[in-house]
Amino acid sequence: MIKVGEYNLLKVIRAVDFGLYLDDQQEGILLPKRFVPENTNIDDELEVFVYHDGEDRLIATTQKPKGIVGDIKKLRCVSTTPQGAFLDMGLMKDIFVPKSKQIANMLPNGDYLVKIYIDEQTGRLTATEKFASSLSNINVTVKELDVVDMTVYRRTDIGYVVIINNKHTGVLHHNEIYRTIGVGDEFKGYIKKIYPDSKHPENGWLIDVAAGKPGYNRVEDESEKIIRLLTENNGYLPYYDKSDPDEIYAFFSMSKKTFKMTIGNLYKQRKISFEKTGIKLL
Secondary structure, X not given: OOOOOOEEEEEEEEEEOOEEEEOOOOOOEEEEHHHOOOOOOOXXXXXXXXXXXXXXXXXXXXXXXXXXXXXXXXXXXXXXXXXXXXXXXXXXXXXXXXXXXXXXXXXXXXXXXXXEEEOOOOOOEEEEOOOHHHOOEOOOOOOOOOEEEEEEEEEEOOEEEEEEOOOEEXXXXXXXXXXXXXXXXXXXXXXEEEEEOOOOHXXXXXXXXXXXXXXXXXXXXXXXXXXHHHHHOOOEEOOOOOOOHHHHHHHHOOOHHHHHHHHXXXXXXXXXXXXXXXXXXX
């Protein structure tokens, strides 16, 4: 069963001058010659992305699209028509957003947060800005400390609403943000807290999130960064536990709290020493 708008593992069944045909249990799906990996043979299996070409035929590609069905992505508008807009998907063919699926009129060169889906009438890959109803916190599929994928959705007074695993919404509070972020940015984070929505119980649960990884897994990642920066700077950096928080963030892209916890961990491992005005690689 071919999954349109997703990756499929398909077997090569025959070769032609203009490419290869892949097994779809029917006449085959064309993989154009320009996308055929070197040294590919009959009966080899290839992972390909399948979508409709401009003549409404299924076609395969080894190009990596910017998203697959179900993903919520920030995509750039490349052109518009009275019927809708076309956004860059990273493929030979752009993805269409009908006028009825736009919040406001899309403009060329604008960036828009959209959800990728299959249009029921045409079977084609399509996108929509109106995806809020597909996000729900009633039946939560994550738990506290789970590492998740996050996409910045919108800014609020207390921080940013983020989309969790393309399914739920959570809040990334201002005190958990240590770098400049904007709508559509994607990064890993983890679930800090899940609790009932007392003001709107019909909405299910509230979720607080943080960037990075929980606990000492996060410290290990930051440790590698500090060791690398020390190595790149002849084994010494003029930053320590008394340094200004803004200076630490500007250089390391981490909070002073995380920096202090990380260098403390490195000191215990005898990887660095504390100097009067900085840290030194051992």
